[in-house]
Amino acid sequence: MSLLADLVAIDSVNPSLVAGGAGEAGVVGCLEAFFRKAGIDTVRDEVAPGRPNLVAVVEGRRPGPTLVYCGHTDTVGVEGMAQPFVPVPRDGxxxxxxxxxxKGGLAAACGAAARTAGRGLARGRLVVAAVVDEEFASLGAEAFVREWRADAAVVLEPTDLRVAIAHKGFVLAEILTTGRAAHGSRPDEGRDAIFRMGRVLAALEQHGRALEAGTPHPRLGVPSVHASTVHGGREWSTYPARCLLQLERRTLPGETADAVMAAFERLLAVLRSDDGEFEAETRLVMARAAYEIDERAEIVQALLGVAAGSAGARGRDAHGPVGLTFWTDAAILGGAGIPSVIFGPVGGGYHSTEEWVDLGSVETTEAALVTLAGRYLEGETA
Ligand SMILES: [Zn+2]
Structure with missing residues (x-):
């Protein structure tokens, strides 16, 4: 079986995301065996109990730059899937x-490292970083950048073989409105926290429209806000004392969590000034920065050149540079000073019950990574 099929056959559901998830250790064992066979040294770093990063290093004969190929080993949950860990090939x-x-991108990175080691690397250092926990808190990428320095990185998320140089960030926040519980027959005593949340929701919707009307980022469009969950109320005949909204704001490069939270605060201040009894508070739960790298950066130009020349090339423009809607570990690598791009296979159904990857595109990705290692590390011009 191919490395990709082997990896898919091993449960690596993120245990922080799904209680009882298997974690990444099984997949890491499989990767270790693969690298051992390829004669490549690996370092295992236990990031959390039973959740190791694996870093594989192909050393060149002469010192030179370090290039990282980074992939995450965890997956989201498998609810609703009949046989999630049975890899099924169909129609390519x-x-x-x-x-x-x-795992498609990760397998391509491992394959590229094996081929590079097999032919011998003249200069520099190729590193494969298989990191844990991307689908939750990115503990793996954060641990990796604490230990390792590099001159450039490619994050192997699926991009349909396009070179991505930007993606949005996000802010997860909560807003709590407070009322006063009372019997449903006593409007003089009761204060309805859910009605109060209604005002917050209307204000947020308007805030969202204002965001949409802003100047779009050339690759990422406009920022957005949406309500994720809302909880409040106890029973028919009681005024609800509290209502909790969880919401998400997707951000553009340059937008900070502080600025996002300050905007929420301003919106609540307006509601307070309209109604002296109005009570609400906000809380930041988690934030991840957006990411962007200059199109002229060496790694971007090198990968664009490689992608345009790969099998199935559809012309230079078809390969980007593009922006992505979803967040990736590139924000962490980039934030640590490693110029990073995102590039990977063609696929679909991510996080849904019918997930797939195009096998030809996994091979194309692997070949592109072999060429990129040669050009970037050894200065080859193909
Ligand atoms: Zn991913």
Missing amino acids: RLYGRGTGDM
């Missing part, structure tokens, strides 16, 4: 949990 695709997001 491989189906199964994690095929597209992102």
Whole structure:
């Protein structure tokens, strides 16, 4: 079986995301065996109990730059899938949990490292970083950048073979409105926290429209806000004392969590000034920065050149540079000073019950990574 099919056959559901998830250790064992066979040294770093990063290093004969190929080993949950860990090939695709997001890209990176080691690297250092926990808190990428320095990185998320140089960030926040519980027959005593949340929701919707009307980022469009969950109320005949909204704001490069939270605060201040009794508070739960790298950066130009020349090339423009809607570990690598791009296979159904990756595109990705390692590390011009 191919490395990709082997990886898909091993449950690596993120245990922080799904209680009882298997975690990444099984997949890491499989990768270690693969690298051992390829004669490549690996370092295992236990990021959390039973959740190791694996870093594989192909050393060149002469010192030079370090290039990282980074992929995450965890997957989201498998609810609703009959046989999530049975890789099924059909019509040139491989189906199964994690095929597209992102064991396809990870397998391509490992394959590229094996081929590079096999022919011998003249200069520099090629590193494969298989990191844990991308689908939750990115503990793996954060641990990796604490230990390792590099001159450039490619994050192997599925991009349909396009070179991505930007993606949005996000802010997860809560807004709590407070009322006063009372019997439903006593409007003089009761204060309705859910009605109060209604005002917050209307204000947020308007805030969202204002965001949409802003100047779009050339590759990422406009920022957005949406209500994720709302909880409040106890029973028919009681005024609800509290209502909790969880919401998400997707951000553009340059937008900070502080600025996002300040905008929420301003919106609540307006509601307070309209109604002296109005009570609400906000809380930041988690934030991840957006990411962007200059199109002229060396790694971007090198990968654009490689992608345009790969099998199935559809002309230079078809390969980007593009922006992505979803967040990736590139924001963490980039934030740590490693110029990073995102590039990976063609796939679909990520996080859904029918996930797949196009097998030809996994091969194309692997070949592109071999060429990129040569050009970037050894200065080859193909
Ligand atoms: Zn992913």
